[in-house]
Amino acid sequence: MRDISPASKPYIQVHSDVALGILVCERKDDPPFAESSFIKRLHVIGARRGMRLFAFDPWTWEPRNETVKAWVWNIGKSRWESGRRKLPTIVYDRSWPETEEEKNRYRQAMRNIRTSRKIRFLNGRLPHKGKVYEVLSKDRALAAIIPPTALYKGSASLSAWLRKHRHAAFLKPIAGSQGRRVVSIARTEEGRFRLAGRQQDNRPVDLICESEQEAIQRLERWIGVRSYLMQPLLELKGQSAESLDFRELMQKDKFGRWTSTGVAARLGAPGSVTANLHGGGKAASAEEVLTELFGEQRGNALLQEMRRISFLIVARLEETFGRFAEIGLDYGVDRGGTLWFLEANSKPGRTAMGSAGEGAAQAAAEQPLSYARSILLRLATTDMRRPPQGGGYASPGRVIHEFDHL
Incomplete structure (x- = not known):
């Protein structure tokens, strides 16, 4: 059974024809956007629940008739179909702009929409990693699991860090994702x-x-003008010395309660410095991996500790940064059995949930729709001219995330 937090007041169940939009970056590929399998699954689940949803790229927004180019999975014909639809009531951000051109186009498109329309986001957005570490490290209940972290300020700062941390460091982009452009530096036994x-x-x-x-000169060229964080190079290894971390997916249910959908282990590809699945890693049972490394009793204790801490972390993140529907939390466990928080992701993948226990993969796809449906139903009976308690309409640079206590 999934862990849950205390329930909020249930939503009134009414019929509604308002739609959920799924933000994507449209491409010329087939399928026409990233995560098409997941979005297809959302369409199938939504159809069973009587929900209207469609995927769209904000760049296709037409202000004259307030429509976007919508992609819908035709279940009967097993194909993607497109057409113009009215801008949806709520949007679920699953966009993955890759190039700088795509990122700039996406940002500009969202600014264009927000200047003329009030748009609501299902999920909030976290700030950069440095700010998240800063907030969590100030919480007494969480400070011990946050690795020492400092901003990279050039070669001198890295040299000083290496002297302090056994001639090793792990550097990550302050705003990176999916393990891209991370790099470690470590002195070998031979002194290189x-x-x-x-x-x-x-x-x-x-x-x-x-x-x-x-090595420092090469890293200086690697980093360039980008903002990076420095952390100790923790020994987060599996039984065969492969990189290892743990992903816990925290999601809200239809009552607005936080639930732990599941915890999965992620094992990196041979020689990889990260365990990300995008970098060739694979998912495995967290319980089995922890038992193999630390024994059944200690392994179960670590798993329970992750779950306990996860509820504290999402509560602190919401208190500081606004409402969220789901957050992916990554942890590491070093060879001594010490638990470390690695990072939080407000646009979490869910591929690893297939290894997180019975029903976790299904729940990972269903929970966002259950939560979105409760909000859509509430909106159908709410005076849209009155801002909800705890927030208002989205304006440029600001979004509204959810309505737990209407």
Whole structure:
């Protein structure tokens, strides 16, 4: 059974014909956008529940008739079909702009929509990793699991960090995702320095430098003008020395309660510095992996500790950054059995949930729709001219996330 937090007041069940929009970045590929399998699954689940939903790229917004180009999965014909639809009431952001051109186009399109329309987001958005670490480290109940973290400020800052942390460091983009452009530096037994990481396209990087100076110079070119964080290079390894972390998916149910949908282990590809599935990693049972590494009793205790801490983290993140529908939380466990918080993701993938226990994969897809449906039904009976309690309509640079206590 999934862990849940105390219930909020249930929503009134009424019929509604308002729609949920799924934000995507349309491409010329087939299928026409990323995560098409997941979005297809949402269509199937939504059809069973009498929900209208469609995917759309905000770039297709037409202000003259307030429509967008909508993609719908035709279940009977097993194909994607497109047509013009009115801008939806609520949007679920599953867009993945990759190039700088796509990112700029996406941002501009959203600004254009917000200047003329009030748009509501199903899920909130977290700030950069540095801010998340800062907020969580101030909580006494969470400070011990946050790794020491500092902003990279050039070669001198990294050199000082290496002297303090056993000649090793893990560097990550302050606003990166899916393990892209992360890199580690560590002194080898021979006194040389190894750089290991992933490029923007997730291809692995593995390089030996003859000296610390050479390694730092290479990293300086690698980082360029980007903002990076420095952390200790934790020993987060599986039984075969592969990179290992744990993803816990936290989602709200139809009553607005936080639930733990599941926890999965992620094992990195051979030689990889990360365990991300996008970088060739694979998912496994968290319970089995922890038992294999630490024994049944300690493994179960670590799993329960992750779940306990996860409820504290999502509560703190909501208190600070506004409402969310789901958050993915990543943890590491070092060889000594110490639990570490790695990062939070407000646009979590759910591929790993297939290894998180019976029903976790299904719940991972169903929960956002259950939660969205409760909000849509509430909106159908709410005076839209009155801002909901705790917020208002979205304006440029600001979004409304949900309505737990209407």
